[in-house]
Amino acid sequence: MNRLTKRLTQQLGKPSQGLWGWLVNRYLEKKNRFLEVNAVKLCNIQPESVVLEVGFGPGLGLQEAAKRITYPKGKLYGVDYSDYMHSVTSRRLQADIRTGKVTLFLGSVEHIPLEDNVVDRVFHCNCYYFWPNQRAGSKEIHRVMKPESNPSPFRIPRSNLPPPPSQEIRSEFNHPLGENIFLTLLLNNYFESVPSSS
Ligand SMILES: C[S@@+](CC[C@H](N)C(=O)[O-])C[C@H]1O[C@@H](n2cnc3c(N)ncnc32)[C@H](O)[C@@H]1O
Numbered sequence: 524m525n526r527l528t529k530r531l532t533q534q535l536g537k538p539s540q541g542l543w544g545w546l547v548n549r550y551l552e553k554k555n556r557f558l559e560v561n562a563v564k565l566c567n568i569q570p571e572s573v574v575l576e577v578g579f580g581p582g583l584g585l586q587e588a589a590k591r592i593t594y595p596k597g598k599l600y601g602v603d604y605s606d607y608m609h610s611v612t613s614r615r616l617q618a619d620i621r622t623g624k625v626t627l628f629l630g631s632v633e634h635i636p637l638e639d640n641v642v643d644r645v646f647h648c649n650c651y652y653f654w655p656n657q658r659a660g661s662k663e664i665h666r667v668m669k670p671e672s673n674p675s676p677f678r679i680p681r682s683n684l685p686p687p688p689s690q691e692i693r694s695e696f697n698h699p700l701g702e703n704i705f706l707t708l709l710l711n712n713y714f715e716s717v718p719s720s721s
Contacts (some may be wrong), residue, residue: 533690536600536653538580541562541606548611549554552581558648559584563591566644575667576643577632578650579603585625588646589616594624600642602635604620632660637667 530543538544538712568574568716579585579601589599599619602610608717609629620626628636632654642683654660 528691535649537605538607539605540610541558544605548581548607552583554581555648556583560587562646562648566646568592568644569597572643573598573600573642574646574666575600575602575635575637577602577645577647577664578653579612579627580605580608580649582608582615584646584648585616586629587613588673589619589625592624593618594622597624599625600628600637601625602630604629604631604633631655633663636668639666642667642670643669649699683693 529545534547538547552718560583566572566574566588568588568591570591571593574588574592574597576584576588576599580603582601585599585601591597592599600703601612603612607631609627612625613620616627620627628637645668649659651657653660
């Protein structure tokens with residue numbers, strides 16, 4: 524992998540303040556709105572749902588989810604370990620953060636600062652392959668979700684499964700290649716079943 528690709532791949536995994544982070548943020552804003560909006564649609568969020576996005580990046584998915592939630596019964600959380608993405612999304616959602624409807628956590632998916640069994644819906648896009656410990660991340664998501672919600676957030680039609688990570692991401696983050704890698708990850712880690720349809 525050349526230095527440019529390596530730099531870009533690292534920034535996709537954790538964008539930082541500076542030119543590279545800024546470029547990656549612009550790229551995510553431009554390219555991934557459609558994906559984030561559709562992930563939110565698949566979650567079937569209700570006005571009183573408690574929702575979490577992991578790896579929210581520029582915050583477009585949270586912005587979309589916020590439209591569907593009525594505070595204070597409904598509540599929206601996001602966790603991302605990039606300082607830069609945290610500050611970009613804090614600005615984007617400042618009005619909803621002020622009222623308490625949205626709370627952003629700066630941290631990694633293995634340590635979500637929420638009680639057990641409080642979340643109805645979890646979504647994330649373009650993120651699981653960057654997790655330093657995927658087993659711990661899956662376990663943590665499972666912990667914060669209400670038991671009756673499992674595994675509805677992952678009821679993803681097969682055709683909507685995220686594509687496997689690129690060659691560059693796989694080699695930078697030591698990610699194994701495989702089909703339906705996301706389903707396999709969840710099934711191997713705490714989720715008993717992941718309904719899906721073709
Ligand atoms: C490629 S970006 C995707 C952002 C957004 N979801 C999108 O699709 O446009 C990956 C995001 O996940 C975050 N991320 C990666 N690993 C993470 C982890 N272990 N815990 C929390 N956030 C993580 C990164 O900081 C980055 O904001």
